[in-house]
Amino acid sequence: MKRNNAQSNCPNLQKKPIGSSMKHFIVLSVAVSCMLSLNQFSWNIEQMYEINRMVSLKEAKMGVASSQVVDDGKTPINLDHGDPTMYEEYWHLVSEKTTIVIPGNQGISYFSDVGNVCWFLEPQFARAVTRLHEVVGNAITEGYHIVVGTGSSQLYQAALYALTPHGLLEPIDVVSEAPFYSSYPLITDFLESGLYRWGGDAYKYDKDGPYIEIVTTPNNPDGLTRWPVVNRSGGMLIYDLAYYWPQYTPITSPANHDIMLFTVSKCSGHAGSRIGWALVKDEAIARKMTKYIEISTIGVSKDSQIRAAKVFDVISDSHEHKGSFDGISPFFDHSYDQMTRRWQQLREAVSNGTLFSLPDFPPSALCTFSGRTFAPISAFAWLKCERVEHCANFFKQYNIYVRDGSFFGTSSNFVRISMLDRPEKFEMFIQRLMSIINSFST
Amino acid sequence: MKRNNAQSNCPNLQKKPIGSSMKHFIVLSVAVSCMLSLNQFSWNIEQMYEINRMVSLKEAKMGVASSQVVDDGKTPINLDHGDPTMYEEYWHLVSEKTTIVIPGNQGISYFSDVGNVCWFLEPQFARAVTRLHEVVGNAITEGYHIVVGTGSSQLYQAALYALTPHGLLEPIDVVSEAPFYSSYPLITDFLESGLYRWGGDAYKYDKDGPYIEIVTTPNNPDGLTRWPVVNRSGGMLIYDLAYYWPQYTPITSPANHDIMLFTVSKCSGHAGSRIGWALVKDEAIARKMTKYIEISTIGVSKDSQIRAAKVFDVISDSHEHKGSFDGISPFFDHSYDQMTRRWQQLREAVSNGTLFSLPDFPPSALCTFSGRTFAPISAFAWLKCERVEHCANFFKQYNIYVRDGSFFGTSSNFVRISMLDRPEKFEMFIQRLMSIINSFST
Numbered sequence: 001m002k003r004n005n006a007q008s009n010c011p012n013l014q015k016k017p018i019g020s021s022m023k024h025f026i027v028l029s030v031a032v033s034c035m036l037s038l039n040q041f042s043w044n045i046e047q048m049y050e051i052n053r054m055v056s057l058k059e060a061k062m063g064v065a066s067s068q069v070v071d072d073g074k075t076p077i078n079l080d081h082g083d084p085t086m087y088e089e090y091w092h093l094v095s096e097k098t099t100i101v102i103p104g105n106q107g108i109s110y111f112s113d114v115g116n117v118c119w120f121l122e123p124q125f126a127r128a129v130t131r132l133h134e135v136v137g138n139a140i141t142e143g144y145h146i147v148v149g150t151g152s153s154q155l156y157q158a159a160l161y162a163l164t165p166h167g168l169l170e171p172i173d174v175v176s177e178a179p180f181y182s183s184y185p186l187i188t189d190f191l192e193s194g195l196y197r198w199g200g201d202a203y204k205y206d207k208d209g210p211y212i213e214i215v216t217t218p219n220n221p222d223g224l225t226r227w228p229v230v231n232r233s234g235g236m237l238i239y240d241l242a243y244y245w246p247q248y249t250p251i252t253s254p255a256n257h258d259i260m261l262f263t264v265s266k267c268s269g270h271a272g273s274r275i276g277w278a279l280v281k282d283e284a285i286a287r288k289m290t291k292y293i294e295i296s297t298i299g300v301s302k303d304s305q306i307r308a309a310k311v312f313d314v315i316s317d318s319h320e321h322k323g324s325f326d327g328i329s330p331f332f333d334h335s336y337d338q339m340t341r342r343w344q345q346l347r348e349a350v351s352n353g354t355l356f357s358l359p360d361f362p363p364s365a366l367c368t369f370s371g372r373t374f375a376p377i378s379a380f381a382w383l384k385c386e387r388v389e390h391c392a393n394f395f396k397q398y399n400i401y402v403r404d405g406s407f408f409g410t411s412s413n414f415v416r417i418s419m420l421d422r423p424e425k426f427e428m429f430i431q432r433l434m435s436i437i438n439s440f441s442t
Numbered sequence: 443m444k445r446n447n448a449q450s451n452c453p454n455l456q457k458k459p460i461g462s463s464m465k466h467f468i469v470l471s472v473a474v475s476c477m478l479s480l481n482q483f484s485w486n487i488e489q490m491y492e493i494n495r496m497v498s499l500k501e502a503k504m505g506v507a508s509s510q511v512v513d514d515g516k517t518p519i520n521l522d523h524g525d526p527t528m529y530e531e532y533w534h535l536v537s538e539k540t541t542i543v544i545p546g547n548q549g550i551s552y553f554s555d556v557g558n559v560c561w562f563l564e565p566q567f568a569r570a571v572t573r574l575h576e577v578v579g580n581a582i583t584e585g586y587h588i589v590v591g592t593g594s595s596q597l598y599q600a601a602l603y604a605l606t607p608h609g610l611l612e613p614i615d616v617v618s619e620a621p622f623y624s625s626y627p628l629i630t631d632f633l634e635s636g637l638y639r640w641g642g643d644a645y646k647y648d649k650d651g652p653y654i655e656i657v658t659t660p661n662n663p664d665g666l667t668r669w670p671v672v673n674r675s676g677g678m679l680i681y682d683l684a685y686y687w688p689q690y691t692p693i694t695s696p697a698n699h700d701i702m703l704f705t706v707s708k709c710s711g712h713a714g715s716r717i718g719w720a721l722v723k724d725e726a727i728a729r730k731m732t733k734y735i736e737i738s739t740i741g742v743s744k745d746s747q748i749r750a751a752k753v754f755d756v757i758s759d760s761h762e763h764k765g766s767f768d769g770i771s772p773f774f775d776h777s778y779d780q781m782t783r784r785w786q787q788l789r790e791a792v793s794n795g796t797l798f799s800l801p802d803f804p805p806s807a808l809c810t811f812s813g814r815t816f817a818p819i820s821a822f823a824w825l826k827c828e829r830v831e832h833c834a835n836f837f838k839q840y841n842i843y844v845r846d847g848s849f850f851g852t853s854s855n856f857v858r859i860s861m862l863d864r865p866e867k868f869e870m871f872i873q874r875l876m877s878i879i880n881s882f883s884t
Contacts, residue, residue: 091547098546102544104756150592186737192635273745274739296596296738298595302716303714
């Protein structure tokens with residue numbers, strides 16, 4: 001299998017001739033790059049979150065929002081998180097249709113559906129999830145148990161708990177091919193569980209015995225289609241399909257893996273509701289995942305399940321009953337158009353110089369849902385700095401905050417940039433990026 | 443300090459003379475009691491949950507609800523969980539005032555308040571919590587950080603994570619005086635964390651070095667006021683104040699401990715919303731608790747925070763602006779009256795025979811909130827079977843499902859019975875209890 005990224009941590013100083021104004025940036029970025037070794041991985045991630053919170057605060061105080069965006073070069077631009085605020089625009093358009101009303105005496109009990117394996121699953125959320133998968137054709141639901149979670153992070157932990165065999169002498173290794181989602185190592189290791197531990201890049205994994213491999217497809221951060229890479233006996237698989245929706249990638253067939261994780265955040269954009277769901281083939285595994293959520297949070301917010309159900313029904317309606325949407329595009333068409341425009345802008349900006357590069361276009365495929373043939377459009381730009389070692393630090397000097405590639409198990413030459421933020425922030429980012437590129441072209 | 447419960451696990455057969463029809467029950471209950479040793483604690487609790495889910499299903503199918511309750515002796519009555527459905531009645535009365543409306547484009551982002559230590563805390567929930575504590579006078583909020591959680595179970599884990607010192611050679615012990623909340627051991631140990639582990643009854647704890655003690659006051663299961671019992675250097679305290687509300691216990695002074703946990707479930711009854719909060723004095727601890735919730739679920743449902751804010755404001759209004767409530771009693775008065783009536787019914791039923799006993803009335807105190815002088819009214823009855831060893835199994839034969847005392851770190855002579863269920867279920871329970879008591883009196 002082709003590898004997409006270099007794995008070096010502390011590379012030598014940049015050899016290419018560059019403008020003298022760059023030199024002090026490079027010295028700094030190399031120094032920081034060497035400090036950020038993978039041994040200190042989890043604590044660095046914690047610090048990273050903290051830094052970004054402070055940036056968000058500064059950003060909020062200075063105010064990015066304006067209808068006519070003219071970049072001043074100073075306003076902090078935080079594209080570190082995948083905060084899906086791009087979707088606010090669409091939900092503003094169909095705000096009334098998606099409004100929910102909850103009277104004071106609704107949903108008091110802990111229980112939602114005592115007859116269900118997942119007893120805290122709201123039946124209307126289960127129906128809306130099933131309908132949406134049928135409309136989109138991205139996953140089989142028949143014969144599957146739905147387990148609802150407080151976002152897919154909780155479901156990831158529930159799946160680890162459910163898959164861990166009893167009586168192992170040491171924790172089971174959890175692996176994923178690099179670049180992998182930067183939060184997996186921290187979520188896996190933060191409680192120093194005796195059941196499981198982070199085992200690193202699946203591509204390098206060569207131990208015998210049982211292991212769990214996370215297959216994120218399309219992948220976070222680079223949007224590429226993924227398959228299992230370890231492929232040995234004793235392996236158990238969790239498919240993270242957070243981005244397997246038609247605004248990001250062609251839907252080529254309905255997925256039918258044993259455990260599939262989805263999240264509302266990356267489907268409709270309602271991240272603040274903290275709702276995810278798993279489709280699970282085996283009843284015993286679904287029961288154990290349910291048990292995990294029962295022990296850790298005694299279920300999942302009913303209010304947010306009801307809200308997500310409404311949102312999903314509006315998405316399905318927007319495609320199945322287009323006539324009643326006052327000329328507003330169906331949800332996935334609208335979102336696909338937005339993503340496509342943003343990627344055109346980004347590729348055009350990057351192509352103006354040689355400072356940065358983006359992955360080549362992945363192969364196109366026919367989307368069975370939309371009928372369009374297109375190449376995956378990632379929710380994140382996986383961008384490489386071609387002339388500096390520590391790409392995130394380089395951006396920081398321009399008040400742009402993006403996530404360092406080393407957190408994804410690869411090198412600091414790369415950064416992950418959210419493509420899902422509000423239009424005015426994205427516009428300001430593109431303006432500043434062009435200005436940086438221009439200043440290094442002269 | 444006076445101990446309330448015997449600690450024996452496998453006691454001898456009952457010595458008192460009893461009716462011959464009881465004998466086979468006793469043999470069975472002793473056998474089961476011995477199987478349920480504390481060594482198998484956590485797995486038994488898991489099985490217990492499963493059994494109760496099945497009972498709830500049977501109960502739902504057979505239907506307990508009816509306006510004129512006449513017990514048939516067969517309908518399963520599940521009072522194992524503390525499902526606070528008693529409160530539905532009040533929220534039905536003020537349903538309109540408490541209704542929330544959430545438009546489709548609200549609360550998309552992960553972030554609620556980036557300037558706050560707890561960045562996912564909705565400002566209106568923070569305001570409603572602060573106001574309610576001021577109205578009731580049960581906790582100081584000035585100088586405290588509010589950390590919101592997915593119920594107080596998540597905050598309990600967040601507090602353990604935040605308090606665990608770095609670099610300990612072995613996990614820190616977590617203890618609580620028996621009878622303790624039956625879920626603490628399972629929540630503490632289910633991931634076999636290297637950071638902390640369940641250390642059992644605080645009263646018996648005699649190790650040196652750091653430890654964490656949970657002080658639940660009023661206590662679950664018995665409703666009694668509690669204080670720390672280990673009182674040694676290296677100890678860190680978490681106060682679980684879930685029941686420190688004026689329908690359960692006299693409010694004697696505003697609590698001002700370092701870490702205090704509260705939950706919406708046991709205050710207003712909205713368990714399905716899964717919202718709890720912690721008041722935390724030390725900023726560094728509040729930050730680390732926030733970090734725990736960030737890693738485990740990337741925040742807490744905004745929809746449910748907004749709903750809880752509305753519910754709390756209506757509670758505060760019902761006491762501060764009584765005139766605008768159409769003659770409906772203020773919330774805590776209404777709830778106190780319900781609880782008092784239920785306890786009268788229960789004590790009256792139990793006093794008809796010698797089969798069961800209840801703890802003596804605890805000392806009365808003046809409630810600074812209501813101005814009433816009363817003894818604590820527990821959300822659970824901590825009932826003792828005086829003539830059988832395994833009390834929960836005895837009840838099971840009458841299709842009454844209650845929680846075995848051994849799960850609370852004491853003996854199976856005791857059971858915990860929820861006093862917070864729907865009126866018709868409570869009424870049926872009282873009828874059946876009286877019928878059992880009568881059948882053993884003749």
